Amino acid sequence: MSASTYTGNDGFWKPSSTTSARNKTDSNAPVFNFSSAPLAQQRLLLPIHKHKRQILYSVENFGVVVIVGETACGKSTQIPHYLMSNGWCDNGFQIVCTQPRRIAAQTLAARVTKEVGRTLGTTVGYTVRFDNKTSENTKIIYVTDGILLREATLTDPLLSRYSVVMVDEAHERNLNTDALLGLLKKIRRKRQDLRIIVCSATIDAQAFLDFFNAAETTLNIGTIISVDGRQHAVDVLYLDKPTSNYLRSTVETALSICKLSSKNPKGVNGEGDILCFLPSGEDVDEAIRMAQEVVDSQDPTLANHLVFLPLYSKLPFNMQARVFQIDERDKHKTKRRIIFSTNIAETSVTVPRITHVIDSGLVKLPYFDPKTDFERLIVVPSSQASAKQRAGRAGRLQAGQCYRLYTENFFLKLEKATPPEILRTNLSSFILTLKALGVDNILGFDVMDLPGVDSLSHGLESLYALGAIDDDTNLTVLGMDMSSFPTEPRVSRMLLESLREECSVEVAGVCAALQVRSLFLTPRGGSSAGRQQQQLDYESAISEFADSSGDHVTYANVISHQDDRRMDREECSERFLDYVAIRRISEVRDQLLRFLKKFGRIRSLGMATVDEKRKVILKCLTSGFFFNVAKLHNDGKYYTIRGTNHILVSPSSSSIFHTHGSHAEYIIFCETHDGSRGGMELKNVSAIDPRWLRELAPHYWN
């Protein structure tokens, strides 16, 4: 098929003048059959193998080595292995490799364990939150970057166990990775023996090297090594004219790819599946409705050969799983799958069998506004790096194609990379971590991108209001205690307050619930009659737990019910409760209580009355979230009361406060979203007594 023959609804497809999304690699590159070759042979076939000597030489002679390795070049598995075989684990030293995601740390450790020929957790292991598979003798440890950062904060500021720290996927520029890079730069001033390897998929290598070079003496300058990937070529096609409706264009492009294939003698069997990138879960659902409607009405024959699947993180687990299971009954591939996905498929998960990618060119990103203290999700054009990553998803199986729903000129004007998280986020947590690491002057801490003054001072002001730092921005005892919790500062403050109110078990449960996705299974889908009944059933089930103050005490009620009754999966679903979420909440709560135990006696409210229980839980909540208060005005609506800019806010109709609460004069909330009709929508809302504000946050509310 020739893609340039397709006429889009709003424009024409034309092949890119720069042809391929892939760098350097040859389109006739051999396809390795990894499933049948013995392990040792597989390792020798990896592109990284050619660079083994160069890598070992560089690590020996340079303090910092930047490796530019494309997807599947073998860097994450092989480099630690090479280093171990060459003495970098002698004298009790260990090699640590950081990953942004848990699943990556776990699977990499498992893969390298197989190569080394031991069981997981002996020579090779991993540590992620709630899961530690290492032993005293472990030489190579895969961890999430957050774990290594906390290890430095809590126990070992110089990371003295490690001879080499390898920071993988550094180009993603997560907050944790950035903090870690800054910390490693600082450690190298004291530990010249430490070796740092930074891995990145983009050509940004020089920026990483420059970052470290600024502090290094001439003795130890870093070096860059580039390793080719094992990807197939992906042809990139652009629109001739911009589209006016990306959703419709996505659906029409996907369907026309299928129509063209069905005229091809190879038919649909010759082609892999189609992956479409859209900015939101809502768009994903809408695209599927649209696509189903088009094929049902226009092309019923094609409809029999297609399956439309959604993929986004809020989707229930079993729905997500459908994307990764190739249906047994369909092993001869009579049906072609069209997967509509958010950014989750860009890096977090790999959808199998994709040969075509359709890229809307859009992404939804959070931006924190220090002036309003709200984080907002905004749809923005994705970056060139992101577009390249999306295109690459088509080239894992065989040569593929990527349709970009914008013009080539538009692509050339896009940002090179997505703005790093450090420039977009609330920095209070980041600053508290640095303070705990002994960084007194935050402005003097070296990061790849320095956040704006507004953003830094907002972070400092919040920490001051929480009592974590003093007038001279020095860490207080309370701040030091707060920094030890794996939670954001407001939640850490709330946990510590629970010791004083003697309700730690309940408050830790509420804090855990705030971090895990919704406890309740809200009804969705189905016919309108059935749906109405479901809604009624849902409301009556919730009523059993609902407290008139709102969401937080209701969570405490559910969790305490679970402690007493140990509801199983079935009973949970009858009561519209998410069993997996509740299990997760207990796990998080128990971890929080273990941290809390260092600072005081853990108590539970036991036989306290409903009123007493409500009061102490909400006071603890107020001690952390006093920034987020709104007052009922004469017009019957809530407005924030901080500063001079009073913003209209309305409790989400899905909140317990909305369904079961009273018209309290003052409310407190933990989360905001842009509302559909202006103003902000609130999640996790409770009624509070305004006197608590002066009592618990005097320097903020006086």
Added chain:
DNA sequence: GAGCACTGC
């Protein structure tokens, strides 16, 4: 008539 990227400790 609800509902809103994705991680991580």
